[in-house]
Amino acid sequence: MGANGSGNGAAGGWSPGLRESALFDRNAIAEIQRKAREGIYDIRGFGAKRKVPHFDDLLLLGASVSRYPLEGYRERCDTSVTLGDRFAREPIELEIPITIAGMSFGALSAPAKEALGRGASAMGTSTTTGDGGMTPEERGHSDKLVYQLLPSRYGMNPDDLRRADAIEVVVGQGAKPGGGGMLLGQKISDRVAEMRDLPKGVDQRSACRHPDWTGPDDLEIKIGELREITDWRVPIYVKMAASRPYFDVALAAKAGADVIVLDGMEGGTAATQDVFIEHVGIPLLAAIPEAVESLKDLGLHRKVQLVVSGGIRSGADAAKALALGADAVSVGVAAMIAIGDNDPALEAEYAKIGTAAGFYDDWQAGQDPAGISTQDEALAARFDPELGGRRLANYLRAMVLEIQTLARACGKSDVRNLEPEDLVSLTIEAAAMARVPLAGTKWIPGLDEDD
Amino acid sequence: MSTETALEVVDLSQTSVRELNQRLHDAASGGPQAWQVVHPGGLHSIAAGLDAPLDVDIDGHVGYYCAGMNKEATVRIHGNAGVGLAENIMSGSVVVDGDASQSAGATGHGGLVVIRGNASTRCGISMKGVNIVVGGDVGNLSAFMAQKGALVVCGDAGEALGDSIYETHIYVRGSVASLGADCIEKEIGEFHAGELSGLLEESGVDADPGEFRRYGTARRLYNFDIDNAGDY
Ligand SMILES: Cc1cc2nc3c(=O)[nH]c(=O)nc-3n(C[C@H](O)[C@H](O)[C@H](O)COP(=O)(O)O)c2cc1C
Numbered sequence: 001m002g003a004n005g006s007g008n009g010a011a012g013g014w015s016p017g018l019r020e021s022a023l024f025d026r027n028a029i030a031e032i033q034r035k036a037r038e039g040i041y042d043i044r045g046f047g048a049k050r051k052v053p054h055f056d057d058l059l060l061l062g063a064s065v066s067r068y069p070l071e072g073y074r075e076r077c078d079t080s081v082t083l084g085d086r087f088a089r090e091p092i093e094l095e096i097p098i099t100i101a102g103m104s105f106g107a108l109s110a111p112a113k114e115a116l117g118r119g120a121s122a123m124g125t126s127t128t129t130g131d132g133g134m135t136p137e138e139r140g141h142s143d144k145l146v147y148q149l150l151p152s153r154y155g156m157n158p159d160d161l162r163r164a165d166a167i168e169v170v171v172g173q174g175a176k177p178g179g180g181g182m183l184l185g186q187k188i189s190d191r192v193a194e195m196r197d198l199p200k201g202v203d204q205r206s207a208c209r210h211p212d213w214t215g216p217d218d219l220e221i222k223i224g225e226l227r228e229i230t231d232w233r234v235p236i237y238v239k240m241a242a243s244r245p246y247f248d249v250a251l252a253a254k255a256g257a258d259v260i261v262l263d264g265m266e267g268g269t270a271a272t273q274d275v276f277i278e279h280v281g282i283p284l285l286a287a288i289p290e291a292v293e294s295l296k297d298l299g300l301h302r303k304v305q306l307v308v309s310g311g312i313r314s315g316a317d318a319a320k321a322l323a324l325g326a327d328a329v330s331v332g333v334a335a336m337i338a339i340g341d342n343d344p345a346l347e348a349e350y351a352k353i354g355t356a357a358g359f360y361d362d363w364q365a366g367q368d369p370a371g372i373s374t375q376d377e378a379l380a381a382r383f384d385p386e387l388g389g390r391r392l393a394n395y396l397r398a399m400v401l402e403i404q405t406l407a408r409a410c411g412k413s414d415v416r417n418l419e420p421e422d423l424v425s426l427t428i429e430a431a432a433m434a435r436v437p438l439a440g441t442k443w444i445p446g447l448d449e450d451d
Numbered sequence: 452m453s454t455e456t457a458l459e460v461v462d463l464s465q466t467s468v469r470e471l472n473q474r475l476h477d478a479a480s481g482g483p484q485a486w487q488v489v490h491p492g493g494l495h496s497i498a499a500g501l502d503a504p505l506d507v508d509i510d511g512h513v514g515y516y517c518a519g520m521n522k523e524a525t526v527r528i529h530g531n532a533g534v535g536l537a538e539n540i541m542s543g544s545v546v547v548d549g550d551a552s553q554s555a556g557a558t559g560h561g562g563l564v565v566i567r568g569n570a571s572t573r574c575g576i577s578m579k580g581v582n583i584v585v586g587g588d589v590g591n592l593s594a595f596m597a598q599k600g601a602l603v604v605c606g607d608a609g610e611a612l613g614d615s616i617y618e619t620h621i622y623v624r625g626s627v628a629s630l631g632a633d634c635i636e637k638e639i640g641e642f643h644a645g646e647l648s649g650l651l652e653e654s655g656v657d658a659d660p661g662e663f664r665r666y667g668t669a670r671r672l673y674n675f676d677i678d679n680a681g682d683y
Contacts, residue, residue, distance in 0.1 A: 201674075218534070221496070230500070
């Protein structure tokens, strides 16, 4: 999809007599016209573009007379987190509570994956493989690498499994709960084709269900097999899309997951139907309290760690997610932007492919002028992985400073001491979903007085 | 003390699967190469993750994921196998005397899986280079999204054989209840005749290669085409 303005009036400005329909706005009209021409749904990258209740609808309560704050910069505010100490002999120790989400080689170029590894390693955190397997560049540049086991099993092999620092069983992704994947033929280079055991240039469909297990009882046995193959060394995560998190989290935890990765409907994707991105799943804000309640009901909160993702942009978003009870957050789209996606310096290049910096989301098409979401060698060669890595590290560093600033203001010596009591909501919707009171009231819609 | 040539016997009514697997994994760097497992009792993940040319005989029935992700080892199951037999096998061979449950050989990248009895649904699902030979029948949706390798069925095949198939070669001696999307019957040329008789011979399954028919991809779903939308 190209650039779309918003607001009233014709392109170029409002003039008297022009009134845009709220329902049939320019996006809706353009999409009807496109469907009529092409006869197919829109596939794109990025995450949901519609507005959903989000962390912007929450505020933190800084300390005052009734609480006292910690001294900014001087008093310690710990950011480290251990993931997967429930069953694994070697849990993952992260220095910061932000990880890099699974993004496949195939969706991203090899140098882009390298940049993610460099930036994350500089900050003492982990990166994650994706659909398509593990590349040597990625393993080489990521001190801590999480290896995904996806339904497609593209590139899955036991050597990489044993080389990984953690294994993530992917049940679903926030951008497409219940959906599989598709890497379009134009992104299938020789190398991608070989890693996935498919002919070059064909669409690579990824199944939506795992080939060798179905329900939660099977999942428990599957996790057992992965532990056996890796001699119970590394943690096993289960990643799921947020749709019925209370039950899904409980079943995954019961099946033996060390870590739950919960991806809200805002979560990014490399290539998914727009209708899926915008209309399936629940916002992260609503999902975290359900997941935390589920873990608490099992006596497993903080024992099975909760990593959350979906639309995390800033330290403020992360701090609020931690306050709701997550142990860490994960970023996808933000990491891509940090390493150079949607860079205004490429404006002329974006214009050539009918889009604009700040709007580019055709990550499925493989024409990325920044050399990130592409397998075109010439485009990928433009991307500097060292610079990208430095930018990612800078971005993560700034985010961590933001989280610490907010945590200290709330009087916390550890970012994970942030709690729901530190939050209020700006809207009734967010108050109901996040289960924190509407600012200035004690009101949490949906909770009885004695809850 | 065992020597390299002695047969190492492990009794799973006395020893845990964890201990067995650890010993089998440790054997990659030396130690006994021939193993016999008794009283497997349908336990899961027996001999999963082997990474050396070991020889493992299992006397009885096994549960899920027996010989999962096998590399190099030869594993023989003198009984039936549960779900996900030899899933994601890379190399070596896994032979079952009896029947195998769902998803046998799922996503296997290489090696050989032989099921002398019948295999249930989704046999060879998403297979990526493994060869699978089934002495009896296979269930519905076998070779679903199968990418590479060959599936040989000496009996009958269930519904939707080879649905959304990529480049796997399927050979069936008996009847096929139905073919899945983009799967069609194809000629058996010289290459395929050789592949089929080679696999029958290698797996020690007695069947006349001349009685088989071959199925494979029509390559109509390889790149999205709106006119085929109903087939996806
Ligand atoms: C380019 C791209 C590729 C992705 N590939 C995968 C993948 O292979 N496997 C997966 O589980 N999730 C994948 N995701 C989803 C991310 O792991 C994560 O859930 C999501 O990006 C989080 O939301 P955010 O982008 O708003 O931070 C991908 C996301 C993007 C942006």
